[in-house]
Amino acid sequence: MLLELLQETAVAPTSSQQARQHLRALGLRPTRQRVEMFLLMHSLGATHFGASDMHQWLLKRGNPVALATVYNNLKEFVEAGLLRRVSFSSAQAIFDTNIKPHHHIIDSSGLIIDTDAVDYVLKKNFPNRYGQEIVCVEITITVRSPDLHGAGKADRNGDE
Numbered sequence: 001m002l003l004e005l006l007q008e009t010a011v012a013p014t015s016s017q018q019a020r021q022h023l024r025a026l027g028l029r030p031t032r033q034r035v036e037m038f039l040l041m042h043s044l045g046a047t048h049f050g051a052s053d054m055h056q057w058l059l060k061r062g063n064p065v066a067l068a069t070v071y072n073n074l075k076e077f078v079e080a081g082l083l084r085r086v087s088f089s090s091a092q093a094i095f096d097t098n099i100k101p102h103h104h105i106i107d108s109s110g111l112i113i114d115t116d117a118v119d120y121v122l123k124k125n126f127p128n129r130y131g132q133e134i135v136c137v138e139i140t141i142t143v144r145s146p147d148l149h150g151a152g153k154a155d156r157n158g159d160e
């Protein structure tokens with residue numbers, strides 16, 4: 001999914017020079033891989049990906065780099081506040097370019113969608129009996145999409 005998105009991505013909105021300056025300002029040495037990763041993240045907007053997605057993309061762009069290096073760079077980006085690491089039920093670490101608090105909808109295909117739709121309702125109905133203040137509300141909603149392959153199978157069955 002991410003790779004398809006990347007292939008459709010045109011020009012990154014940030015130049016390499018700006019990326020290097022930004023990384024330096026955050027105390028990160030602007031290595032070639034970090035600059036590439038930074039530019040990629042900014043060209044994608046709000047999205048979610050695993051270290052292996054980023055690794056595959058870098059390889060396709062002709063940047064041979066070890067998966068461990070990609071993962072370490074992503075971890076440093078998280079520590080610098082450029083990315084968030086989000087916890088879902090999958091074993092793979094997922095990184096989120098949207099660093100503001102928000103909720104997620106996870107489709108059965110693995111697609112992760114940001115949403116803020118439930119935030120207002122939850123805050124309005126919070127039982128504030130002891131003067132607590134909601135600092136952050138984050139919900140993950142897991143959904144199952146219609147099985148498109150199953151629909152095709154039904155058609156084939158109808159032909160018999």
Ligand SMILES: [Zn+2]
Nearest residue numbers: 096098104114
């Ligand atoms: Zn998100």
